[in-house]
Structures are given as C-alpha cells and as structure tokens.
Amino acid sequence: MIAEAGLAALWLAAALCGLQLWFGVAAIRNGRDDLGAAIRPVAIIQGLLAMIAFGLLVWLFLRTDLSVELVARNSHAAKPMLYKFAGTWGNHEGSMLLWVMILAVAGALVAIFERRLRKDTLIATLAAQAAIGIGFYAFLLFSSNPFARLSPAPAEGQGLNPLLQDPGLAFHPPTLYFGYAGLSVAFSFAVGALITRDVGTVFARAMRPWVLGSWIFLTLGITAGSYWAYYELGWGGWWFWDPVENASLMPWLAATALLHSVTVLATRDSLRAWTIMLAVIAFSMSMVGTFLVRSGILTSVHAFAVDPQRGTFILGLLILYIGGALALFALRIGTVREGKQFQLISREGALVANNLLLIVILCIVLLGTLYPLVTEALGYSVSVGPPYFNTVAGPLALILITIMALGPLMRWRRDKWRNLVSRISLPVLAAALALAALVFIVSPIGILPMLGLVLASGVAIASFAPLWKRNLRRTPMFTFGMVFAHFGIAVALAGMAFESAFTEEVLVASLPGETHAVGPYEVTFNGAEPIAGPNWTAIEGRLTASRGGGTPVVLQPQARMFSSPETETSEAAILTSWNGQLYTVLGNSDGDGRWQLRLWFKPFVTLIWLGGMLIALGGLLAMVGRVRRERRTMERELYA
Amino acid sequence: MKAKHQRLTLAIIAVVAVIGAGFLALIGLRDNAALFRTPTEIAAEPVPPGQSIRLGGMVADGSIVQQADGVTIDFIVEDGEAQVPVRFSGITPDLFQENSGVVAEGAFDARGTFIATNILAKHDENYMPPPMEGMETAGNDG
Structure with a gap:
C-alpha cells in the first residue's frame, strides 16, 4: 500500500505541476488573473505532494520492503539503519525522486516567501519552475519509477555499494542536489524576468538569496565529496578530476560567477544581460552534471545503471531547457535596457574580469570532461586526467585568485591604478616574504605550488583589507561574508600547495616490529589481525605512531570485505595534528609475514577542507546579512 | 562611451x-x-617512452612476480595476441589477479617496460571501463 500511495502522490504532484504551468501561461498570455492568483497555492501543494512521495519511499527503505523492486535491488535487512535511510537516494530512481522533490519544494518556497517581485514576473517564474519540473516528473514516471513492485518478493535484498556506506557520503548527494535545485530557481527567475521584461535590481535582489544558497550547498557538497574521496578511496589524493567531481565543480564555477554578477546588478544596476546569461549557464551546468552522473555514460561509483533510454531522456530535457532558454534570451535581450556604465579600472571591471576567467576555466573543465565521450563516439578511447586540468586550468586559477584579491580593494564605477598600489602594499609584502622564505629556506618545489603559496599569503592579508580602518560594529554582515569567503580561498589554496609540494610518502613491505619514519612521525607496525563488523569482515593493521618520542597513538587501517554485495574496500587510518595528517593504508600480505604499508605525511592538508568550510561560512554570512537588510528596507518602506 | x-x-x-x-x-x-591502448595496438604502433597512456588487457596466467622489496611487482598484460611487460610499485587493488582484466596507467621506460603509476582492476560487475567488457569474454574463452 505504501508504494501505491507514493506512486499516487507522485502522479498528483506531476498533474499539479502541469496545472501550474498552464495557469502561468494562461495568466501571462491571456491575462487570466484568476488563474494567476491560483498559481501560488498550486505550487505549494505540489511541493507538499512531492515531499510525501519521497517520505513514503524513505519509509519503504526503512522497513526494507522487498516487494518493491528498488528496495530489493539496493537494500538489505542487515544494513545499519543510517544506510537504509541514506540508501533511499543511493540509487538512480531514489536520487531522481530526491532531485524532483527538492525542485518542487524550491518552487513552493518561492511561492510562499517571494513578496518583492512584480506579480506577473513571479507568475512567469513559477511557470518556468513548473516547466522544468514537468520534464523530470515525466522522466521519473515513464522511465525510472521508484515505486515499481517486484513479484514474487525475494527473500533478501542485494545491498548497497559498500563505498557508499559511509556517513560522509550519506549526506553528500542531497547537499549537491540542494545546490542544483537552487540554481533551477535562479534560472526560473531569469526566464520569468525575460518573459515579462522585468530585468532590473528588484529581480536581482529576489534571485540573489537563491544563488547564494545554492552556492553554499555546492561548496559544502564539493568539500565533503573531496574529503570522502580522500579518506575512503585510500589513494591519499583529495581531487582526481574524475568526471563526476567535475560535474559538481562546473555548476560551482558558474554559480560563483553568477553570485558576483547578480550582486553587481542588485547594487549597481549593471551587467543585466550578463547576469541572465550566467543564470542560464549555471543551471545548464547543473543539468549537464545530472546528465553525466545519471545517464550511465560514465563508469564510476556514481553511475548506478547503464540504461541508454535514460541517458537519452535526460539529454533531451537538457537540450529542450537550455535551447529554449537561449532562444528566449536571443529574442528578448534586445528589449532589456543597458545597465549603468562603469570604467575598466573599477570594482565592476575586476568582477567582469573574474567572471570571464571563471567562464574560461569552466569551458576548459567542460571540454576536458566531454572529450573522452567524443573520442569514444569516434572509435578511440582516451582518458583526460590531472596533467591536462592542472596545466591548463591551474595557471588561470592563480590569475583568477589574484584578481579576486584586488577586486574588493577597488572603488565602484571608477578608480585609479595609483590608489590601488598603495592599498595593496601590505599583501604584496606578505607575498614577497613568502617567496623569500620559499626560495632561501625551503628546498626547491614545483612552480605551481610555489606560486600557490606565495599567492595564498598575499591573498590572506588582502582579504582582510576591506575591514581596514572601518568600524567593525557598523560593517555590514555581508562584507564579513566576503572577507571570510575570500580568506577561505587563500586557506584552501595554501592547503593544496602544501600538500602537493611537501607530502612525504613511504611504501614498504614490513615485518611486525619494524619502525618506519615518515615526516615527523615514527610509525611501528605491530601486526595484522582479522576482525568482524556488522556486514563486513576485515584484516586490521595495528600501527603505533609517535612524534619526537611523544606518547604513541594507535592507528588501525583496515582492508574490508563486505558480504552484500561482495566488495572489498580499504579503510585508511588517519592521525590529524596541527601541522598535517599522517595517512596510513594497509596493503596485501606477501605470505611470509610481511605486510605492505603505505604511509603519507601530508603537511597542512586539512587546510583544504577548512578553507572550503570558511568559503561556505562566508556565503552564509552574506546570505543572512543580505536577507536581514532587505527585510529592514521593506519594513521601512511599509511605514514610510 | x-x-x-x-x-x-x-x-x-x-x-x-x-x-x-x-x-x-x-x-x-x-x-x-592519455590514449587507451591494448597490447595488440602497441605491437602494431609502438608508444614512445615517457608518453602517458592507459594500457588495458588481461593479467597473463602465472606472470605476477613479486620483487624482493615486497612492494614492487612485475607482470604481463596480454590480449590474446600480444604481450606487454609491466612493473608496478604500490598496493594493488583487491581484485587484481591473474586471468582477470586490468587497466594500468603509466608510461613506457626506455627498455620497453611499462611503468604503471596506477592500477585499476575490475571492481564488480557494475564498475568496469567499457573497453574492457569485450576483453573479459575474450579472456574467458582463451
């Protein structure tokens, strides 16, 4: 019954979504204000129904109802409760239902909270949101029904990919989906404003919290995904330029550009056409990300099923929405009046330069990600990895970060180089000191990590410059947000540069009792023992690590064998200290009592994820600060 | 303006x-x-030393030799027609074994040995580089 109720809720939600689209079109084209007035409640109820459908699927997974095909294929009664719950979206159908649910709820939230926008623009926005939704409902109902029954019900389920059985990963996909769906709202706002010719500051203010919100979620999702790959795969790397990682990076790059241009539009009324274009690009990248991950054309832990029909369906939706939006853009953009002017040397100028660089990097990542698919179609196979992305995108990213440090130090509209020079003296001094330290004290390192460290020190100082000589109590919260986010970039950059320049690695076959030095640590191998967990068995290495004769710490890296489905994973044991991480992996036995050990000391590697969290925190401060100020302005207008 | x-x-x-x-x-x-190459393709058209490629094939029966340091192995990748000697230092994936599919990332050294920097083995039925699927069957037949 639960499955049938879920399916009914899903059909009803899809029907309401169609209604929402129809009402919107009728209101805009034929002036049916009665239908226009009904669009808000319809959007809210549609959001509720989608939540109910998703809630029922979660319930089926929690009960391990094996008569439902999806549960039988992806769950197992013996699985820990957390993974039964997270397993709901650890598969194709469930994750698409989660996508649609978030999409519908985002539309409902717009319907509930958006009060500033012109009425017709809001109606057009909700209609656009419904147009996106209906495609995904069709996708779910016709090619990926999560509630399909299985008869007869099997005695036991097939289990969840053990790599996905990890608390960090349980919440990684929803985080990214919140980001993707938030960009769908930004897209709908852009389409709505184009339709009603209402591109201006009010529209930008309505769109901004959604861009900021999805940007925060994308930042968190990427940071969490990176840390997961780092400790779960046991390869010691934190970014592999895997297509799936790129699928989350590309929307982030576009959202970063959009975030800055929408701020220019909201506060300076410049970059109107530009902002609309970026909103289209940002959502396109979410769709491309979904397509790459969900179509099954990529083989990775993320590709749940290879089904050409599904890939074609998502590709069709992608072309329909992006093509439609671009056509609308081409038709209408001539009617959007030009925004306010600015000089090249100004904060707007720096933001435009940054936007361009972000888009250039986005193109490079996109082409690198799609290239193997293109050559595959041409009959030969290539792989594009770190050598391409690092050498092509790396230097551009460093220029981008340099401009990022300079931008906030410039005045709006127009500025002079001479004034800028005096403002950047302190950051330049910091960068010069870092350069001197690296050249004269530390052993030679690669050019990119060296530039990275030099730049990180300069940017770290420069990011605080906007607070210089200001009354901190009267500084708006969103300025602090910018400072934190930019400082976070410096922190993450420092972590990346330290990790790539100064990592020490030891790879040995060790007898019990032997000690190996890596970084500041002495690591002693005390043997390996079999152990058992709830749905796995493992060989566990016993290591003790001590630093400078200090108290030894026990580390237990494992090689795990899962029973359903049968898979082996490597669980690294990591010891974190103030200046880095000791990362240990247990390998295979050679049969004569020796065990392979792989030990890394990665100095300041934690700065990478700390920086990511600082960036997200900066985004949060900016969002709260903006929303609070908007509310205050609105109240003032009400009482005036 | x-x-x-x-x-x-x-x-x-x-x-x-x-x-x-x-x-x-x-x-x-x-x-x-990095191009994906099979031993047959390499025999027909040698890859210059130092150029990174992905080498795909089967690990030949009885070819895995453990070196004295305990972490380096030598093995042969074949595809039924040609063979390529491979050397790898590191922890091999759990499913790396003789008579099963493998993808090695790396480059040839001057003496024609493929120095692998990374090895990908068949994880499970759901995780398999597409070019390997045909080879798996070929290996089972031969």
Missing part, C-alpha cells in the same frame, strides 16, 4: 574569451590526454 557600446564590448570580450578557452583546451588535450 555610449550605452550600446559597453554591452557590445563586453559581449565581444566574452566571445573572444570563450574561443580562447577552446583553443587552450584543445592544445592541452592534444598534449595531455
């Missing part, structure tokens, strides 16, 4: 930037994309 001109200037700069990005990407891809 007139209002129309600023938008036009920005649009032109944007188009130039995107085209520039395309060029950068193509040059980068030409130099840095």
Whole structure:
C-alpha cells in the first residue's frame, strides 16, 4: 500500500505541476488573473505532494520492503539503519525522486516567501519552475519509477555499494542536489524576468538569496565529496578530476560567477544581460552534471545503471531547457535596457574580469570532461586526467585568485591604478616574504605550488583589507561574508600547495616490529589481525605512531570485505595534528609475514577542507546579512 | 562611451574569451590526454617512452612476480595476441589477479617496460571501463 500511495502522490504532484504551468501561461498570455492568483497555492501543494512521495519511499527503505523492486535491488535487512535511510537516494530512481522533490519544494518556497517581485514576473517564474519540473516528473514516471513492485518478493535484498556506506557520503548527494535545485530557481527567475521584461535590481535582489544558497550547498557538497574521496578511496589524493567531481565543480564555477554578477546588478544596476546569461549557464551546468552522473555514460561509483533510454531522456530535457532558454534570451535581450556604465579600472571591471576567467576555466573543465565521450563516439578511447586540468586550468586559477584579491580593494564605477598600489602594499609584502622564505629556506618545489603559496599569503592579508580602518560594529554582515569567503580561498589554496609540494610518502613491505619514519612521525607496525563488523569482515593493521618520542597513538587501517554485495574496500587510518595528517593504508600480505604499508605525511592538508568550510561560512554570512537588510528596507518602506 | 557600446564590448570580450578557452583546451588535450591502448595496438604502433597512456588487457596466467622489496611487482598484460611487460610499485587493488582484466596507467621506460603509476582492476560487475567488457569474454574463452 505504501508504494501505491507514493506512486499516487507522485502522479498528483506531476498533474499539479502541469496545472501550474498552464495557469502561468494562461495568466501571462491571456491575462487570466484568476488563474494567476491560483498559481501560488498550486505550487505549494505540489511541493507538499512531492515531499510525501519521497517520505513514503524513505519509509519503504526503512522497513526494507522487498516487494518493491528498488528496495530489493539496493537494500538489505542487515544494513545499519543510517544506510537504509541514506540508501533511499543511493540509487538512480531514489536520487531522481530526491532531485524532483527538492525542485518542487524550491518552487513552493518561492511561492510562499517571494513578496518583492512584480506579480506577473513571479507568475512567469513559477511557470518556468513548473516547466522544468514537468520534464523530470515525466522522466521519473515513464522511465525510472521508484515505486515499481517486484513479484514474487525475494527473500533478501542485494545491498548497497559498500563505498557508499559511509556517513560522509550519506549526506553528500542531497547537499549537491540542494545546490542544483537552487540554481533551477535562479534560472526560473531569469526566464520569468525575460518573459515579462522585468530585468532590473528588484529581480536581482529576489534571485540573489537563491544563488547564494545554492552556492553554499555546492561548496559544502564539493568539500565533503573531496574529503570522502580522500579518506575512503585510500589513494591519499583529495581531487582526481574524475568526471563526476567535475560535474559538481562546473555548476560551482558558474554559480560563483553568477553570485558576483547578480550582486553587481542588485547594487549597481549593471551587467543585466550578463547576469541572465550566467543564470542560464549555471543551471545548464547543473543539468549537464545530472546528465553525466545519471545517464550511465560514465563508469564510476556514481553511475548506478547503464540504461541508454535514460541517458537519452535526460539529454533531451537538457537540450529542450537550455535551447529554449537561449532562444528566449536571443529574442528578448534586445528589449532589456543597458545597465549603468562603469570604467575598466573599477570594482565592476575586476568582477567582469573574474567572471570571464571563471567562464574560461569552466569551458576548459567542460571540454576536458566531454572529450573522452567524443573520442569514444569516434572509435578511440582516451582518458583526460590531472596533467591536462592542472596545466591548463591551474595557471588561470592563480590569475583568477589574484584578481579576486584586488577586486574588493577597488572603488565602484571608477578608480585609479595609483590608489590601488598603495592599498595593496601590505599583501604584496606578505607575498614577497613568502617567496623569500620559499626560495632561501625551503628546498626547491614545483612552480605551481610555489606560486600557490606565495599567492595564498598575499591573498590572506588582502582579504582582510576591506575591514581596514572601518568600524567593525557598523560593517555590514555581508562584507564579513566576503572577507571570510575570500580568506577561505587563500586557506584552501595554501592547503593544496602544501600538500602537493611537501607530502612525504613511504611504501614498504614490513615485518611486525619494524619502525618506519615518515615526516615527523615514527610509525611501528605491530601486526595484522582479522576482525568482524556488522556486514563486513576485515584484516586490521595495528600501527603505533609517535612524534619526537611523544606518547604513541594507535592507528588501525583496515582492508574490508563486505558480504552484500561482495566488495572489498580499504579503510585508511588517519592521525590529524596541527601541522598535517599522517595517512596510513594497509596493503596485501606477501605470505611470509610481511605486510605492505603505505604511509603519507601530508603537511597542512586539512587546510583544504577548512578553507572550503570558511568559503561556505562566508556565503552564509552574506546570505543572512543580505536577507536581514532587505527585510529592514521593506519594513521601512511599509511605514514610510 | 555610449550605452550600446559597453554591452557590445563586453559581449565581444566574452566571445573572444570563450574561443580562447577552446583553443587552450584543445592544445592541452592534444598534449595531455592519455590514449587507451591494448597490447595488440602497441605491437602494431609502438608508444614512445615517457608518453602517458592507459594500457588495458588481461593479467597473463602465472606472470605476477613479486620483487624482493615486497612492494614492487612485475607482470604481463596480454590480449590474446600480444604481450606487454609491466612493473608496478604500490598496493594493488583487491581484485587484481591473474586471468582477470586490468587497466594500468603509466608510461613506457626506455627498455620497453611499462611503468604503471596506477592500477585499476575490475571492481564488480557494475564498475568496469567499457573497453574492457569485450576483453573479459575474450579472456574467458582463451
């Protein structure tokens, strides 16, 4: 019954979504204000129904109802409760239902909270949101029904990919989906404003919290995904330029550009056409990300099923929405009046330069990600990895970060180089000191990590410059947000540069009792023992690590064998200290009592994820600060 | 500068930037994309030493030899017609074994040994590089 109720809720939600689209079109084209007035409640109820459908699927997974095909294929009664719950979206159908649910709820939230926008623009926005939704409902109902029954019900389920059985990963996909769906709202706002010719500051203010919100979620999702790959795969790397990682990076790059241009539009009324274009690009990248991950054309832990029909369906939706939006853009953009002017040397100028660089990097990542698919179609196979992305995108990213440090130090509209020079003296001094330290004290390192460290020190100082000589109590919260986010970039950059320049690695076959030095640590191998967990068995290495004769710490890296489905994973044991991480992996036995050990000391590697969290925190401060100020302005207008 | 001109200037700069990005990407891809090669293809058309490629095939029966240091192995990748000697230092994936599919990332040294920096083995039925699927059957037949 639960499955049938879920399916009914899903059909009803899809029907309401169609209604929402129809009402919107009728209101805009034929002036049916009665239908226009009904669009808000319809959007809210549609959001509720989608939540109910998703809630029922979660319930089926929690009960391990094996008569439902999806549960039988992806769950197992013996699985820990957390993974039964997270397993709901650890598969194709469930994750698409989660996508649609978030999409519908985002539309409902717009319907509930958006009060500033012109009425017709809001109606057009909700209609656009419904147009996106209906495609995904069709996708779910016709090619990926999560509630399909299985008869007869099997005695036991097939289990969840053990790599996905990890608390960090349980919440990684929803985080990214919140980001993707938030960009769908930004897209709908852009389409709505184009339709009603209402591109201006009010529209930008309505769109901004959604861009900021999805940007925060994308930042968190990427940071969490990176840390997961780092400790779960046991390869010691934190970014592999895997297509799936790129699928989350590309929307982030576009959202970063959009975030800055929408701020220019909201506060300076410049970059109107530009902002609309970026909103289209940002959502396109979410769709491309979904397509790459969900179509099954990529083989990775993320590709749940290879089904050409599904890939074609998502590709069709992608072309329909992006093509439609671009056509609308081409038709209408001539009617959007030009925004306010600015000089090249100004904060707007720096933001435009940054936007361009972000888009250039986005193109490079996109082409690198799609290239193997293109050559595959041409009959030969290539792989594009770190050598391409690092050498092509790396230097551009460093220029981008340099401009990022300079931008906030410039005045709006127009500025002079001479004034800028005096403002950047302190950051330049910091960068010069870092350069001197690296050249004269530390052993030679690669050019990119060296530039990275030099730049990180300069940017770290420069990011605080906007607070210089200001009354901190009267500084708006969103300025602090910018400072934190930019400082976070410096922190993450420092972590990346330290990790790539100064990592020490030891790879040995060790007898019990032997000690190996890596970084500041002495690591002693005390043997390996079999152990058992709830749905796995493992060989566990016993290591003790001590630093400078200090108290030894026990580390237990494992090689795990899962029973359903049968898979082996490597669980690294990591010891974190103030200046880095000791990362240990247990390998295979050679049969004569020796065990392979792989030990890394990665100095300041934690700065990478700390920086990511600082960036997200900066985004949060900016969002709260903006929303609070908007509310205050609105109240003032009400009482005036 | 007139209002129309600023938008036009920005649009032109944007188009130039995107085209520039395309060029950068193509040059980068030409130099840095690693080709997927089977032993037969390598026998027909040798890959110059130092150029990174992905080598795919089956681990030949009885070919895995453990070196004295305990972490280096030598083995042979074959595809039924040709063979390539491979050396790898590191922890092999759990499913790396003789008579099963493997993809090795790395480059040839001057003496014609393939020095692998990374090894991918067949994880499970759901995780398999597409070019390997045909080979798996070939290996089972032979």
